[in-house]
Amino acid sequence: MTVTNASDLVAVSVAGKVANPAFSGLPAEPYRLAADGTPFLWPTFGGIVYNVSVGDSAFGWSGDCIHPSVSIAHPDANKNRGLNIFACVGNRATVVSGAAKGATGTVTGKSGRFSDQVIIHFDRATREKLAVDDTIMVAAEGVGLTLPDHPGIALKSLDPRLFDSLPKENVGGVLKMGVAATVPPHMVGAGAGLTSEGGSLHIQSTDREELARHGLDRLRLGDVVAVADTDSRYNHGYLRGALSIGIVGQTDGPRAGYGPGLTIVMTAPEGRLGAFDAPQTNIADILGLSA
Template sequence: MTVTTNASDLVAVSVAGRVANPGFSALPAEPYRLTAEGKAFLWPTFGGIVYNVSVGDSAFGWSGDCVHPSVSIAHPDANKNRGLNIFACVGNRATVTSGAAKGVTGTVTGKSGRFSDQVIVHFDRATRQKIAVDDQIMIAAEGVGMTLADHPGIAFKSLAPALFDKLPKTVENGVLKMGVVATVPPHMVGAGAGLTSEGGSLHIQSTDRAELARHGLDKLRLGDVVAIADTDSRYNHGYLRGAMSIGIVGQTDGPRAGYGPGMTVVMTAPDGQLSSYEAAANIADILELSA
């Protein structure tokens, strides 16, 4: 179904970052983290080039803590990194501009990091073998400022217009309904709720595995489109009865309390202006991203 956006009026602008090395804080001195049960662990976490986890793979089962699939980028200048995180949108084209993989293109698939400080970019596995930490990647950023004339109450966040056009959707009684794999109840929204809604991610709390399964969230794949009930993300994130947000699963599960698969919010609206229905909806399939 065609829903008309103001895509022809949007500004496409370049933003860039370097392939980010995984890091640990200077303090505490020990690198260990704690599971929800208080057990110390040391697993790979976000950042770097991840050679064997891709969009379309399961969001669960990895011996990692909120791992970003494929490649994570950030700009070393904090202000410029803020621009990268705000303007990059899921579905944007990314081009390697230095190193052995120079000229190869990929696709933005999410935003995350400890404080909304990294952008996640998909490249096929052969390309990942050529990319190095600190290689520069430029994004043709387009999507910020997107609106729908017939649905002015819906706000877009970090979504490329070309991807929006391809997402499953319908309109019923004036309400835009997006096709989603599952719906996240508000009590399962965890880490990220206190950060900006213009970047970063909201985590699905996954400590309670029975509750996860009850809502059909235990089989999520990276790249799945999900609804987030009673969540208003127009200006940061907050609980609002009747509101809805739409997110895309961008990173894997993790064992810490309050964490789980991370979602990049791409649409949001209060008061029942946005709804959902169950559908096969994964951006690896929709954008035909090669592993």
């Protein structure tokens, strides 16, 4: 078992309201542009998504970077930043207002910069009871998580119990994580250059042949993936030999530079973090998340 400092972590409450999908007032038209310049109008991030769940395909939906299940945000920008930073994938979430009060779910991802939302899985029966503006509280635990035997590895947005459950092995002092696929650095898209404390990093998916060549066209929401030559210790950026581990949190979309969005949960410079093939490694299975 890989040793962590989990017993030292502080668990703290953060909360947000079920977010309503939104469009900016400007430009006046709500249409967006696909990679080939074609305008489209599809559902986008936010709201209660009744028919897309963790474990489903990350591709094929008539939507633009859809968050599966439920998205929350705090109306105060500073408090929302706290929510986005402190909530970790695998944390328990509890509905504290509305018809679904008392129901529990699990944080499965984050979305950043333009949406700044936390993505939470609830079963479909709970989703039917939820309403926009219902308050959901997250028992946030994971920020500050470290690996004493692997000090060069930075952990991000990761519940310690989920870390313990992920497939892993120690090989010659290098921690290797089981992943469903590996993203090459030239396919890293939106999110590069931004902070890695919260938010998401996207896989570019305009080149479908290249996507298929790397086996990325079969990704499911919740899949654990490696991102090659990518250093996310502070900001997401290219660094030869570095490696990041992410969890697919959002679906594909038709815009250039966007594809399935990842929540990065581990990262390290060259030689300190590795990956091995573990097909079908998905947090829906690991955490027992029911549709």
